Amino acid sequence: MFKLFTRKKPDAMFRARAPERDHRSDALRIASISDSIEDALQASRTEHAGLERRLNDVLARAAMTLGNDADEYLDREPANTELQNVFSFEIANGERRLRDLETNIRHFEALKAALEASFPHHKNAIATNR
Template identity: 75%
Template sequence: MFKLFGRTKTNDVFRARSPERDRRSDALRVASIAETIDLALQACRAEHAGLGRRLSDVLARAAMTVGNDADEYLDREPANTALQNVFSFEIANGERRLRELEANIHRFETLKATVVASFPEHSEVLATRP
């Protein structure tokens, strides 16, 4: 009767995997999650650094088009005014994106800390991660 419910032959004995194999499997899963978080962190940090450099460059160029006289905005050349408007728009977008990236970096760091705290038995695998 029980033979109908089993997928193995009646003379086979049930055997679970060894605890060591279970531990290795779990460690690989945890390491996979940690690696994915690390890759996302690296991508965010790289984008943040690159955007920060480009934004600094645009700020320097925008400062040159503003001029340094108190009434510069009154007699500024139309081409410089148009360029200043473009710079202002792009600077605002760049600063917005930098804030988003900083928030994402913080969130990914929090996720990483949560993984480390949630799986203390796999600290040796997580310690090798940056």
């Protein structure tokens, strides 16, 4: 049993990896996390921009069906009233999603900042994603 602890062969001795190899492995892991955060951030920004454009378009179309007379709502055609109700529902959903995306973007940016603060010695691995 004690022979296991008293090996004489140098090749059977414990050897740790080289520090450069450890640093490289850590940098790859950190870069992977940084890539994921950056991908999520870019996807959220792209979705936000597209939704904002579509929402502005719907707002313009809704304004056209609304009319500009003070008593327009009294003699509005039923089809326009129904369309206005649909627009109102979709606009509310779009605005809710925009708020959600803005929150997500702030959170992803905070994750990115936390990653940079947590691993200051790996700034090169994180910076390759910008």
